[in-house]
Amino acid sequence: MFELILTCPEDHVELLSDALEALDALSVAVEDADAGTPEERALFGEPGLPPPSEAWQRSRIASLFAERQQAEHAAAVLRAQDFFAACEIVGVRAIADQDWVRLTQxxxxxxxxxxxxxxxxxxxxxxxxxxxxxxxxxxxxxxxxxxxxxxxxxxxxxxxxxxxxxxxxxxxxxxxxxxxxxxxxxxxxxxxxxxxxxxxxxxxxxxxxxxxxxxxxxxxxxxxxxxxxxxxxxxxxxxxxxxxxxxxxxxxxxxxxxxxxxxxxxxxxxxxxxxxxxxxxxxxxxxxxxxxx
CATH class of the missing domain: 3.40.50.150 (Vaccinia Virus protein VP39)
Structure with missing residues (x-):
């Protein structure tokens, strides 16, 4: 497994997530790019009500691909898009195979x-x-x-x-x-x-x-x-x-x-x-x- 990591502003999260899924990402996860820093911001929502915003001002998107070539291809395609100017490719890294069920349990x-x-x-x-x-x-x-x-x-x-x-x-x-x-x-x-x-x-x-x-x-x-x-x-x-x-x-x-x-x-x-x-x-x-x- 290989993980492609991006950062982007809040208003690009949905667009990038959709694009990554279209590029055959196995999963897409969004996190606070400022987590662990004084700029970290929590998103809370009451049950039945939406959170105040859908993502963070600086969001980190981690998408999982089966092959490195797929992850690198996705990065290249995204870089070529006009909307990607405000975003950044952090990198591609290998993820060790894990028994995710056992890990969760x-x-x-x-x-x-x-x-x-x-x-x-x-x-x-x-x-x-x-x-x-x-x-x-x-x-x-x-x-x-x-x-x-x-x-x-x-x-x-x-x-x-x-x-x-x-x-x-x-x-x-x-x-x-x-x-x-x-x-x-x-x-x-x-x-x-x-x-x-x-x-x-x-x-x-x-x-x-x-x-x-x-x-x-x-x-x-x-x-x-x-x-x-x-x-x-x-x-x-x-x-x-x-x-x-x-x-x-x-x-x-x-x-x-x-x-x-x-x-x-x-x-x-x-x-x-x-x-x-x-x-x-x-x-x-x-x-x-x-x-x-």
């Missing part, structure tokens, strides 16, 4: 939620101390148990075993929270998401873990629920404040995650007309907020 290890409750990728053995384990293929959708927001939600669910009642996981991603609720004594579990791929992933993961739940679009949420869990991000959580609060049954719990510590007051203010939120857990700059109806 090696990045995910079993995750301990409590001493007895673990999240275990399907290619690992369940640790002997795990009395409960969710078997999951990372990458199907957001929610692998490795992010602090997911871990905090899972810890809360494990700590309230037998008290969960009817549960809804709003913005279910991989379904990991809904599956955990089913494993910890929920009487009925529903999972909803705006992404059809997340709904499919949730159904697949639930079947793989031999738990029963109902997965569908948000319109399917009927309520009330004794436990409403939403691990999204602060902005959609604020927008959803009236809806999520209305879904909680009297005496039930609202559990929110995807919130940075500095956003706590924003969330408290958004939910104040409905429920009184407080910080129940924190990890690595993220917080878990809960309220009782």
């Amino acid at each position: 090696s990045q995910f290890e079993p995750v301990s939620i409590t001493d007895r409750f673990w999240i275990v990728p399907t290619w690992h053995e369940v640790p002997p101390q795990a009395q409960r384990a969710i078997r999951l293929d990372p990458g199907l959708a957001f929610g692998t148990g490795t992010h602090p927001t997911t871990r905090m939600c899972l810890r809360w669910i494990a700590a309230h075993e037998g008290e969960l009642g009817r549960v809804i996981d709003y913005g279910c991603g991989s379904g990991i929270l809904a599956i955990a609720a089913a494993m910890h004594g929920a009487t009925r579990v529903e999972a909803v998401d705006i992404d059809p791929a997340a709904i499919e992933a949730t159904r697949f993961n639930a079947e793989s873990n031999r738990v029963e739940l109902i997965a569908g679009a948000p319109e399917a949420a009927s309520g009330p629920y004794e436990t409403v869990v939403a691990n999204i991000l602060a902005t959609p959580l604020k927008v959803l404040a009236p809806l999520l609060s209305r879904l909680v049954a009297p005496g039930g719990n609202l559990v929110l995650a995807g919130i940075l510590q500095r956003q706590a007051d924003e969330l408290k203010d958004a939910y104040a007309p409905y429920l009184s939120l407080h910080v129940a857990d924190e990890e690595d700059g993220w917080i878990l907020m809960t309220a009782r109806a």
Whole structure:
């Protein structure tokens, strides 16, 4: 394998990516050319919303070719184009053959939620101390148990075993929270998401873990629920404040995650007309907020 590396301004990224694909690139990846420098710029977007821009002001494009001759030919063709004047060829380099599946899998290890409750990728053995384990293929959708927001939600669910009642996981991603609720004594579990791929992933993961739940679009949420869990991000959580609060049954719990510590007051203010939120857990700059109806 051979990698052709280019740099270009933000407004050339889409054009160059299309051109490289037309020149038989096996893959095209775009990165921040200033990564690791004071000029590095993060691109963030809320779920369901586009990021503020599609690329970086100085973007690095790495494209993969099967043969060096193909990579060098692509570079020569691009150099001859008028639009390439603002771009630069960094070079062509050989890439060692790798077992990409094994390499990807090696990045995910079993995750301990409590001493007895673990999240275990399907290619690992369940640790002997795990009395409960969710078997999951990372990458199907957001929610692998490795992010602090997911871990905090899972810890809360494990700590309230037998008290969960009817549960809804709003913005279910991989379904990991809904599956955990089913494993910890929920009487009925529903999972909803705006992404059809997340709904499919949730159904697949639930079947793989031999738990029963109902997965569908948000319109399917009927309520009330004794436990409403939403691990999204602060902005959609604020927008959803009236809806999520209305879904909680009297005496039930609202559990929110995807919130940075500095956003706590924003969330408290958004939910104040409905429920009184407080910080129940924190990890690595993220917080878990809960309220009782």
